[in-house]
Amino acid sequence: MSDEAPPDVTIIGAGIIGICAALSLLDRGISVNLIDRAGPAEGASYGNAGVISPWSCVPISLPGIWRTLPKALLEPDGPLSIRWRYLPRFLPWAIRFLQAGQTNRVYRTAEAMDQLNRPNVELYRRHLAGTGKEHLLQDCYYVQAQRSPIMPGPDNFGYRLREQQGAPLELVDGKQLREIEPALSSDYQSGLIIKNQARALHPGDLGKALAEKARRNGAEFLQRDVQSVRPDDDAGWRIETDGGTLFASKLLIAAGAWSTRLLEPLGIRLPLEYERGYHLEFRDPGVELRHSVLDMDRKFVTSAMTSGIRSAGTAEFAGLDAPPDNRRAEILKTLTQAMLPDLKVDNTQGWMGTRPSFPDSLPCIGEIPGFTNLFAAFGHSHFGLGMAPKTGEIIADLLAKRRPNLDLSCYQAERFLQ
Ligand SMILES: Cc1cc2nc3c(=O)[nH]c(=O)nc-3n(C[C@H](O)[C@H](O)[C@H](O)COP(=O)(O)OP(=O)(O)OC[C@H]3O[C@@H](n4cnc5c(N)ncnc54)[C@H](O)[C@@H]3O)c2cc1C
Secondary structure, three states, X not given: OOOOOOOOEEEEOOOHHHHHHHHHHHHOOOOEEEEEOOOOOOOHHHHOOOEEOOOOOOOOOOOOHHHHHHHHHHOOOOOEEEOHHHHHHHHHHHHHHHHHOOHHHHHHHHHHHHHHHOOHHHHHXXXXXXXXXXXXXXXXXXXXXXXXXXXXXXXXXHHHHHHHOOOOEEEEEHHHHHHHOOOOOOOOOEEEXXXXXXXXXXXXXXXXXXXXXXXXXXXXXXXXXXXEEEEOHHHOEEEEEOOEEEEEOEEEEOOXXXXXXXXXXXXXXXXXXXXXXXXXXXXXXOOOOOOEEEEOOOOEEEEEEOOEEEEEEEEEEOOOOOOOOHHHHHHHHHHHHHHOOOOOOOOEEEEEEEEEEOOOOOOEEEEOOOOOOEEEEEOEHHHHHHHHHHHHHHHHHHHOOOOOOOOOHHHOOHHHHO
8 A cells, every 4th residue: 555645646557648738737737547457559559550540530330330230240351250159149239329320419429529539630730749759650641442443422421520520631543542652452443531630650659758757757667457446535536456555636548448347346337349450560561651641431541650560450349358369450450451452461461459439439428326436447449549639638628627618428428318
């Protein structure tokens, strides 16, 4: 047991969400420590596809998505996979997911996503300043390529949502696509180019560079496994870890996919699903890519990183503790070879990570109802790298008792507790 006074805020989870929250809190003169069983940015924040798009306002569940699900599920190398034993636990979430795709709800979700993503490049640049790792964020396009020559124009729901938010969009044919990204296969016949965005050249290293800055600014990182949290006297929190008991004045849960495990013993039940994704990295690729590239047909993203070319994708529902199915990473080899015909595939490295996903593609950010000094910043699903810096700003404003000039109701945990 520690006799030292706790810092102003204790953060459980040193993924990109916890790290960005720490930086924003420190900016406001609020002291923090972060507890993580692994090092900083070792969870989902390590192995994602690196897309940082201010224009990311299209939720995963859209009107009519149910029509695409049977094909996606039945194809062995398709983007969606469910372990059948997991189905009973998955179904209630799936029903909420389909409901979230109703037209009237999707417009509101798009606005809420836009609030979190719009300033992401600018905020990352601010956080990275002075780290010596500014190069880990590169300006780029989002190249969304497809095999059909019929371009996904304004009749497409996702296109309309982005257009409505003012995204700089350009529709291109196959020839123009290869002028922008010469390594792409001639199978791609058309594409959508989203401009004015960025990519992380290595999301894990980006997170670690920001964690190092937080450390320099006074944050303390503790490598411990948190076993439980419960209210303590004087409106604080008692944290049981594998290295003893810690006390917190204010507690921020930023533990990604594991967050609800800490909250369930307190009686807080939120529909957070564990959406596992995989990447395969080609360490000696022999081809160059300039942008983030999405294969719209096969639903995976490929991008050049400092460690090679990385393809990332797959939504696998199998629970939090099931071992990785390495075949899913291997599928990305064939798919990426088809995308980049000159790719060398001898030296590869696979990875699995878990997205913390609510049915409506939005995170929980803010105070958790029914408790004092307990805050949430988790559930960023497919978009956590992009949403992290603004999430951190919102959390820091709330904890500094500054009311952000935003509609925060869409991120409240209450939306699931009524
Ligand atoms: C394949 C894939 C591709 C993706 N591509 C993109 C993309 O291109 N752009 C984008 O914006 N997003 C992307 N994402 C989503 C993004 O990676 C996540 O939303 C984001 O990383 C979540 O960050 P986090 O900090 O909440 O979680 P994590 O990074 O998982 O961090 C949670 C941390 O909490 C710690 N923790 C949990 N429980 C405990 C405990 N009990 N005790 C101690 N420590 C604990 C864990 O060790 C972990 O370090 C992708 C995700 C995947 C899987």
